[in-house]
Amino acid sequence: MTGISLDDANLIVHGDNRDVLPRLPAGRFSMIYVDPPFNTGRAQVRRNQRNRRVEPEEADRRGFKGRTYASVLETLSRYDDSFEDYWGFLLPRLEAARELLADHGTLYLHLDYREVHYAKVMCDMVFGRDCFLNEIIWAYDYGARAKKRWPAKHDNILVYVKDRSRYLFDATEVDREPYMAPGLVTAEKAARGKLPTDVWWHTIVSPTGKEKTGYPTQKPLGLLRRMVAASSRPGDWCLDFFAGSGTLGAAARELDRRFVCIDANDQAIDVMRTRLPEARFLGPEND
Template sequence: MNRIIRGENLAALRKLAAGSVELIYIDPPFNTGTTQQRKRMKAVRDVAGDRTGFGGHRYRTETLEAMPVYADAFEDYLGFLRPRLEEAHRVLTPTGSLFFHIDPREVHYCKVLLDEVFGSRACFQNEIIWAYDYGARSKKRWPGKHDNILWYTKNPKEYTFRLEASDRIPYMAPGLVGAAKAARGKTPTDVWWHTIVSPTGKEKTGYPTQKPLGVLERIVRVHSNPGETVLDFFAGSGTTGVAAAKNGREYILIDESAEAVKVMRQRLKALAKA
């Protein structure tokens, strides 16, 4: 079942069988109006270099080939999303879930669209706030340090929610709950504090919009069962597939970028060998 599909996602979705996928996570372009690209750099030891590193040694930075580039701007963003979300609804099993990752500028419009696609506001279960604390800080407004993840279910009352499978997090005031509870930790709420992918960490692939594995693993563990299928049709760096594979789920990953597909294959091949 595990598949990586390079292609236009709407066309690929239309080839999937109805009711064949238990869980969908997507992180579509956010319609920021910018071009998304991340440069890859290499530091080479050079006494005439442009920066100083460990031990006072001088290094020269070299720019390697750029990671995938895409224009994150749409004249009709909701018109772009609607047919893809309609197909997502079609391929979900009767008890399946969709997680839609977006930012605060577009989330209100996307929620109204999802209410329409799923046919009932009752199919909306949660808005999860993924909060992080990294990067530049604006001096003209409160710095934006969160994304929004909308959780919808195909059936408003019957769906997979395995809270016991979730990781646990520290209490903010452990002294108020006692030693036993503090040691065990608590289950997460709808606000998820989790760092972004570290720019210098092993998890980093260089893909411009890579999301952290910890966030995806929590979704996969709680909202699907072992052996079920997880779909991501804006798959990018393949984090959804890695989360699925690590936790005994099947995956279908779709992206039209050759570079994205290359990154996914490398990550999943390395995981299989681990």
């Protein structure tokens, strides 16, 4: 399997990300956004184990690039979905993401309440707890209204950096928000707005708006624009390997960054090729 070189052309890749990621050059991406399937099933499963890195002779499982792990007992209970399968699905992709990040790079992992706590354990293991930067809450107000619990109206975005002493965060490039109580600050501050916190109030993509592509899990451009602006510079490479509708690519293009978008879904590829027509395309026939 040949490697994928990065030139000045943006890239859309049609393929399984687990096969594609090892073909990308290590250390080239300033910002990686990962929006994996949220694993929303309901099989009742309980596991009391986690993984830790060990020497090959002690291992009972392998991860990305042959890294070896052992299962160790820990109080880690599951109540919704097959966690062990999800762990096996997500872990090697997070390991690959870390390899692909530049030393100043940042990972944004977008999940919901069902998996975020377990994904945090994974990321702590892969990146190190000291490289955890933020948990962003994306709050919105749309969809069904639960009557027997508090309605779930937010997603979680875990933010990890590759090197705590070298990561990029450019607050001057981030869009600013209006003050909730502008009368309590100076007129100058009110006009300028404030830097967003770790709670982002942003509407979903309107079902009838111009931004809508028809892809079912499309994320708002405003969310990705903010991440790209904060964690990369013009000309830097950004990566999304569950690219879906290609919103990361659209945000990167708007901000003069370069991008690689990967997806195995035929509908996603069709949407991205329409939305990002300038990007070079790499499909199975090009391998």
